Amino acid sequence: NAGVMQNPRHLVRRRGQEARLRCSPMKGHSHVYWYRQLPEEGLKFMVYLQKENIIDESGMPKERFSAEFPKEGPSILRIQQVVRGDSAAYFCASSPLLDRAAFFGQGTRLTVV
Amino acid sequence: AQTVTQSQPEMSVQEAETVTLSCTYDTSESDYYLFWYKQPPSRQMILVIRQEAYKQQNATENRFSVNFQKAAKSFSLKISDSQLGDAAMYFCAYRSIRGADGLTFGKGTHLIIQP
Numbered sequence: 001n002a003g004v005m006q007n008p009r010h011l012v013r014r015r016g017q018e019a020r021l022r023c024s025p026m027k028g029h030s031h032v033y034w035y036r037q038l039p040e041e042g043l044k045f046m047v048y049l050q051k052e053n054i055i056d057e058s059g060m061p062k063e064r065f066s067a068e069f070p071k072e073g074p075s076i077l078r079i080q081q082v083v084r085g086d087s088a089a090y091f092c093a094s095s096p097l098l099d100r101a102a103f104f105g106q107g108t109r110l111t112v113v
Numbered sequence: 114a115q116t117v118t119q120s121q122p123e124m125s126v127q128e129a130e131t132v133t134l135s136c137t138y139d140t141s142e143s144d145y146y147l148f149w150y151k152q153p154p155s156r157q158m159i160l161v162i163r164q165e166a167y168k169q170q171n172a173t174e175n176r177f178s179v180n181f182q183k184a185a186k187s188f189s190l191k192i193s194d195s196q197l198g199d200a201a202m203y204f205c206a207y208r209s210i211r212g213a214d215g216l217t218f219g220k221g222t223h224l225i226i227q228p
């Protein structure tokens with residue numbers, strides 16, 4: 001059973017471009033969480049999704065950021081018109097049930113130049 | 114809103130010795146989960162140990178154990194017989210029993226193992 005897979009591992013975008021980060025949860029996991037980690041900081045919750053539903057997006061910026069978890073395929077975190085401040089490591093986590101611990105992917109390091 | 118505080122930015126321990134990492138949290142909830150995650154240089158977040166607040170017994174996983182003091186809102190991690198592979202950032206995390214708002218993390222403690 002493969003772990004949580006995130007790709008790409010590293011992503012470089014110029015200011016104003018779009019960034020798409022992908023997350024394939026562990027097999028059998030229907031709960032997906034996205035977190036952002038700034039340098040020297042802990043992870044900050046962004047959004048919680050189940051298949052085809054956004055359950056809680058209270059940690060996600062209101063503009064330029066969106067997330068989806070379609071019926072088929074990976075979860076996508078999309079950042080439009082990226083700015084330098086979006087540079088961070090973005091982690092995805094999945095769990096099989098709400099009360100189970102989440103398993104994390106290796107993260108995507110986004111660098112905006 | 115819940116907060117998690119790790120007051121030790123960095124800790125150092127000799128190989129084979131024991132070290133304790135501190136974590137305190139603030140919540141108005143009575144039921145919740147607490148976690149310790151390890152982040153080595155590879156940046157992978159690895160679950161170390163998990164504690165349910167309704168359980169009085171402290172969780173243990175091999176060389177890792179916690180001291181959970183619910184009244185004091187304290188959740189420290191003890192690593193026994195420290196090994197070089199234990200060197201990493203350690204993050205304490207809180208999660209509401211509802212789960213919908215994800216994990217709240219502390220800022221982490223950088224653990225250095227001296228050979």
